[in-house]
Amino acid sequence: MSNDHHNDVFTIGIGGAAGDGVREAGNSLGTILADLGYEVFLSFSYPSLIRGGHNYSRVSFSREKVRCDHEKLDVLVALNEETIKLHHDELHSEQGHFPGVVLADSFDDEDKKRLGENAVAVPMIKSAEGLKAPAITRNSVALGAVAYLLDLDYEAMRKVLGIVFKDKMMETNMKLADIGYEQMKKLGFKHQKRLSSKGSTSQGGRTLSRELVEGNEAFARGLTAAGLDFYVAYPMTPSSSILHYLAKRQLDTKVKVIQPESELSVINMALGVSYAGKRVAIGSATGGFQLMQEAFGFAGIAELPLVVAISQRQAPGTGVPTYSSQADLRLAIHAGDGEFPRIVIAPGDAEEAFMAGANALNLAWKYQVPVIVLLDKILSEHSMTGVFDSKTIQIERGRIAEHTDEKYGRYEISPDGISPMAFPGMSNTVVKANSYEHDRYGITIEEVEPVKEMLEKRFAKARTISDALHMQETVKVYGDRDSKDAVVFWGSTKGAVLEAAKYLDKPVKFVQILWAEPFDSERVKRELSGAKRIINIEGNHNAQMAFLIREKTGIEVTDNILRYDSRPFDPIGLAKELTRLVLED
Amino acid sequence: MPLNLTTYSKITWCPGCPNSQILVAFRQAIQELVDQNKLKPENLVAFAGIGCHGKITDYLNTNSFTSLHGRLIPAMTGAKCANPELTCIGFSGDGDSYSEGLEHLIHAARRNSDIKVFIHDNQLFALTTGQASSRSPLGFKSKTTPLGSIEPPFNPLLTLLSAGASFVARTYAGDLKGTKRIMEAAISHKGFAFVDIIQPCITFFDTRDYFKDRIYWIDENLPKNDLNKAMALVNGGDEKVPLGIFYEVERPTFEDQLAKI
Numbered sequence: 001m002s003n004d005h006h007n008d009v010f011t012i013g014i015g016g017a018a019g020d021g022v023r024e025a026g027n028s029l030g031t032i033l034a035d036l037g038y039e040v041f042l043s044f045s046y047p048s049l050i051r052g053g054h055n056y057s058r059v060s061f062s063r064e065k066v067r068c069d070h071e072k073l074d075v076l077v078a079l080n081e082e083t084i085k086l087h088h089d090e091l092h093s094e095q096g097h098f099p100g101v102v103l104a105d106s107f108d109d110e111d112k113k114r115l116g117e118n119a120v121a122v123p124m125i126k127s128a129e130g131l132k133a134p135a136i137t138r139n140s141v142a143l144g145a146v147a148y149l150l151d152l153d154y155e156a157m158r159k160v161l162g163i164v165f166k167d168k169m170m171e172t173n174m175k176l177a178d179i180g181y182e183q184m185k186k187l188g189f190k191h192q193k194r195l196s197s198k199g200s201t202s203q204g205g206r207t208l209s210r211e212l213v214e215g216n217e218a219f220a221r222g223l224t225a226a227g228l229d230f231y232v233a234y235p236m237t238p239s240s241s242i243l244h245y246l247a248k249r250q251l252d253t254k255v256k257v258i259q260p261e262s263e264l265s266v267i268n269m270a271l272g273v274s275y276a277g278k279r280v281a282i283g284s285a286t287g288g289f290q291l292m293q294e295a296f297g298f299a300g301i302a303e304l305p306l307v308v309a310i311s312q313r314q315a316p317g318t319g320v321p322t323y324s325s326q327a328d329l330r331l332a333i334h335a336g337d338g339e340f341p342r343i344v345i346a347p348g349d350a351e352e353a354f355m356a357g358a359n360a361l362n363l364a365w366k367y368q369v370p371v372i373v374l375l376d377k378i379l380s381e382h383s384m385t386g387v388f389d390s391k392t393i394q395i396e397r398g399r400i401a402e403h404t405d406e407k408y409g410r411y412e413i414s415p416d417g418i419s420p421m422a423f424p425g426m427s428n429t430v431v432k433a434n435s436y437e438h439d440r441y442g443i444t445i446e447e448v449e450p451v452k453e454m455l456e457k458r459f460a461k462a463r464t465i466s467d468a469l470h471m472q473e474t475v476k477v478y479g480d481r482d483s484k485d486a487v488v489f490w491g492s493t494k495g496a497v498l499e500a501a502k503y504l505d506k507p508v509k510f511v512q513i514l515w516a517e518p519f520d521s522e523r524v525k526r527e528l529s530g531a532k533r534i535i536n537i538e539g540n541h542n543a544q545m546a547f548l549i550r551e552k553t554g555i556e557v558t559d560n561i562l563r564y565d566s567r568p569f570d571p572i573g574l575a576k577e578l579t580r581l582v583l584e585d
Numbered sequence: 586m587p588l589n590l591t592t593y594s595k596i597t598w599c600p601g602c603p604n605s606q607i608l609v610a611f612r613q614a615i616q617e618l619v620d621q622n623k624l625k626p627e628n629l630v631a632f633a634g635i636g637c638h639g640k641i642t643d644y645l646n647t648n649s650f651t652s653l654h655g656r657l658i659p660a661m662t663g664a665k666c667a668n669p670e671l672t673c674i675g676f677s678g679d680g681d682s683y684s685e686g687l688e689h690l691i692h693a694a695r696r697n698s699d700i701k702v703f704i705h706d707n708q709l710f711a712l713t714t715g716q717a718s719s720r721s722p723l724g725f726k727s728k729t730t731p732l733g734s735i736e737p738p739f740n741p742l743l744t745l746l747s748a749g750a751s752f753v754a755r756t757y758a759g760d761l762k763g764t765k766r767i768m769e770a771a772i773s774h775k776g777f778a779f780v781d782i783i784q785p786c787i788t789f790f791d792t793r794d795y796f797k798d799r800i801y802w803i804d805e806n807l808p809k810n811d812l813n814k815a816m817a818l819v820n821g822g823d824e825k826v827p828l829g830i831f832y833e834v835e836r837p838t839f840e841d842q843l844a845k846i
Contacts, residue, residue, distance in 0.1 A: 229667070230663075230666070230667065256666065256843055256846070258843070260659060260692065261688055261689070264688075264689075265658075265689055265692070266659075268652065268653070268658075268659040269660065269663035269666075270663060271652075271660055272650065272659065272660035272661060272662065272667070273663040273667040274663075275650055275660070276663070276665075276667035277667060295656065298652070423668070424627070424628070424648035424664070424668065425627055425628055426627060432642070432648065432651075433650045434642070434650075434651040435652060435653050436651060443594050444640075444643050444651070
């Protein structure tokens with residue numbers, strides 16, 4: 001196992017009590033670093049409490065893409081004493097590496113002894129009080145101090161700071177950042193190793209800036225780019241920030257946002273929107289989605305286009321609501337009663353969530369099916385730098401009926417199963433949607449042949465979708481394509497796996513499955529059949545993807561690395577385990 | 586011009602079921618509103634839930650949305666938000682909206698969603714062959730309450746008035762003219778219009794004689810904007826059953842406000 005890459009990633013931890021502004025501080029620092037041209041990964045962990053619990057933000061940044069949290073800290077900003085006790089063992093202490101530094105208002109004797117010269121007292125609270133600013137602004141002192149430690153271009157940083165704090169007491173925050181920076185200078189503290197940034201990305205003659213974006217926001221921006229008209233949702237962690245983002249941006253995006261009385265209302269309202277011809281998406285955690293099952297089947301039988309975002313968290317029941325899981329893969333692909341075609345896409349990072357949002361809306365309308373985008377807490381609430389270019393997104397309206405008259409039937413039989421869609425309000429045209437099995441006009445039926453014909457019509461669409469799978473990015477391959485050692489994974493586990501890959505000496509093939517339904521058996525078979533060892537990595541107890549692969553391809557994985565304690569995989573730990581497994585033979 | 590509002594679907598309500606009278610009253614109401622240029626037929630959408638009432642969408646040659654049990658109300662609000670030109674009329678039952686989907690009825694009234702809801706109130710579950718509903722009287726004997734129901738019945742009019750419905754009325758299915766008149770008024774009302782239609786189930790709970798002696802039409806000229814009087818009227822015990830428009834006020838609709846954002 002190689003550690004070469006380790007020195008290229010800086011990680012800063014910020015800890016404090018809920019209400020201390022830990023998340024905001026992490027966001028500000030992450031945004032500053034992204035704007036300075038670094039690749040950033042930002043995570044946030046918190047208990048299901050509003051105040052008083054321990055909140056912890058981690059910002060990892062590098063010249064190269066950072067795909068997940070790194071355990072070792074270069075700097076720990078402690079907004080309270082508890083943070084030092086909880087996280088001091090995450091500080092770098094290895095030979096040949098700058099030791100990790102702790103910034104805090106003060107240290108008790110135990111911590112002073114433990115940390116020595118790496119305990120750096122920075123007057124955060126006093127400085128904020130001195131400017132008569134609220135306690136939460138003390139984070140800016142820390143930002144200034146961190147800027148000094150990392151030897152960031154301070155003038156450039158101040159410019160970015162001005163943008164970040166545009167509406168939030170900019171002058172005060174800038175002054176406090178200066179105090180932090182000067183304090184470190186006064187202490188004559190050594191700069192840590194300096195990283196050069198890589199600037200902006202150029203594509204097709206246009207310069208695209210990389211942005212630090214949370215997975216949920218990326219997904220919402222993908223939906224918006226693909227022409228979303230309505231978003232309907234009931235709040236539930238970790239899906240709520242899709243709702244927050246779209247609600248906040250509704251004046252710019254013209255997306256109408258509705259928060260009804262329950263999840264049952266959410267999905268049924270969305271089906272009404274869809275029936276009337278507007279593009280709609282809904283979102284929840286898996287528990288909320290379970291309340292929608294009956295109407296999900298209704299979307300299937302009535303062929304109403306619908307996008308559903310499901311963000312997984314540790315379940316069953318209320319579970320561990322603010323932590324992650326990948327245990328709802330089976331639920332998503334089998335959702336609803338009866339049998340009907342649907343699409344389930346599981347993006348692995350913020351850029352893929354953006355594309356999945358756009359793709360899902362287009363596919364829902366193209367095929368008149370419900371489309372699920374399966375997210376999880378890590379992907380939903382952690383942020384990563386990426387390029388999110390709405391201009392690359394095409395809007396596909398699907399097959400809309402033109403020149404309709406009284407002969408129009410909403411469920412007209414066609415070879416590919418897709419019937420031209422008309423909407424209420426078109427003259428001389430009657431449009432009937434029905435949760436009962438129905439004939440081509442939408443009138444209820446029970447007779448054997450028509451019932452069979454209509455079910456087969458819907459499954460003709462399933463064939464049409466499968467026939468076009470080669471046009472989609474259903475599977476992605478990384479690493480050494482010819483290696484006999486293959487690692488297979490899906491969803492946000494991608495981050496930890498590809499980060500772990502940087503530490504492996506032996507060439508390994510990495511296979512990411514993005515489409516869970518329909519499953520691209522042909523492609524998965526092609527990528528895995530040559531492997532001698534297949535290691536499956538996922539965040540659940542039952543190895544759901546491993547068994548799905550066996551069901552669809554007959555291929556058995558040789559090893560499973562599973563985590564089901566609600567916490568994310570650690571790339572270093574994963575690298576060690578992978579190294580042990582691939583060196584076994 | 587006479588509209589063709591019938592379909593080829595065979596009517597499977599019991600012969601003599603007052604549901605047929607509701608269907609006829611509705612067709613007549615629509616014909617009149619279209620003749621008066623108050624409604625374009627292509628903008629009409631009939632919604633239904635599940636229950637005997639729910640068959641009505643198959644018998645209407647109009648746009649329709651046959652929803653799930655108890656879930657038509659949010660779908661109506663969704664469609665109205667998506668296309669404010671639509672006139673969304675929902676048919677539901679006491680099982681469908683006073684038992685299963687009550688939350689939606691209350692919240693749609695509260696937000697003054699511009700939809701019209703007609704409840705076929707037969708005081709039991711009929712399509713599932715006669716079980717007690719939230720509207721069955723105390724002591725009601727049925728397949729699920731062979732010893733008599735121990736639950737008092739729900740008062741929908743009182744609940745809807747307190748929830749903020751801007752139009753609250755009751756009619757009797759057997760009075761075709763009266764029902765048509767109430768339907769026209771409800772459809773013409775801008776905002777959430779709620780109509781309870783007493784619809785005796787002639788197969789499982791024939792209340793025709795019971796209601797014949799008790800129903801009466803309130804004076805049409807009474808002021809309709811007095812919430813306290815309306816509540817007193819609909820909460821006056823079982824001896825007399827008033828019919829008519831109890832309450833009608835104008836307030837901003839959910840869809841208009843959403844469209845303005």
